[in-house]
Amino acid sequence: MRHISRTGTVAAGIAALVVPLAVTVVGAAPAQAASCTTSKGPYQKQVEKFLGRPVDGKQSAADCKAIRAFQSKHGITPTIGYAGPVTWGVMDLMNNQKAAGKNPNKAGKCPTNKGRIACVDLTRQLSWIQNGKKLTYGPVPVRTGRKGYATRTGLKKIYWRHKDHVSSIYDVPMPYSQFFDGGQAFHSANLSMWNPPGSHGCVNMTKTVAATYWTTLKTGDPVYVYGRKPGT
Incomplete structure (x- = not known):
């Protein structure tokens, strides 16, 4: 699949869509019900x-x-x-x-020998920027790929950036897009970072965070994605 910006630039991409996860629970009212359930939940x-x-x-x-x-x-x-x-x-x-506090890389899973690098922990749905062992920004909550569209793990690098990118597939704005693996990119999304079930592979961020990543990172900077998002 490809994303084509309105300026005609072509790049592979998978946009994040707002598709809330419908959940069926025993004893609960139907999804369309307007009133509260009186049933206590398992949690x-x-x-x-x-x-x-x-x-x-x-x-x-x-x-x-x-x-x-x-x-x-x-x-x-x-x-x-x-x-x-x-x-x-x-x-x-x-x-x-x-609980990650200001030491998200305590376990040392994101490389510290790559200079400036953007780290993405799928398990905790966190991202941050570090330079060597020094944390320079974050950690911040992010929204990554859902089941069937998991954000791919491994060491990558930012290869293409487009500040006003728009998906040609879904006609969804993808501001501050920074592509690092085929169609997968950092970009802002106008929804909660905890909105289930997740994106179509991109790493969603708030506008403020995406703008900071845009001004901090450059083409060629490494990106390291690791872990596994719960439910994928």
Whole structure:
């Protein structure tokens, strides 16, 4: 597949689409239901703790309202306030991202002998820029490829950049695109970085982060992708 910018430049690319993951849960109301579910979910206590709710493992109207607000913010469907595996999976990922602190490469998995390099940890859905062992930017949450469109791992390099790129396949804007592996690129996306199930292979970022990557990285800079995104 190819992406063609509106200026006529051609580059292979796979754009990220907003396709929320529909989840069927036993005992929950249908996806189209507008009201809260009264059923407690299998991750009720964990979700309550994450949201700062009383941890009693029982579904309440207030619990449901808080869960629904979280689901709505991050595009988790059905938005019925059910403490299911997808909702808890997003929260658990957030906890793991927070735990990375300012030392995301503590395990030394991203090379420190390449000079300036952009690192992408699929497992924690984090990216950062380092120079040798020095962290220069991040870590920041990112949104990578979903099942069947996984962001490919390995050592790569930025080979083509286009600030105002647009996908010819989906007619989706891909601002601050920096391609590093065929059609896979860093670019901004106007949605939550925790929106499931993920992109079509690109590394999505917020506009602020993508703009910083754009001004920091240059053509030829190495990119290292490792790990495995949960569910892929």
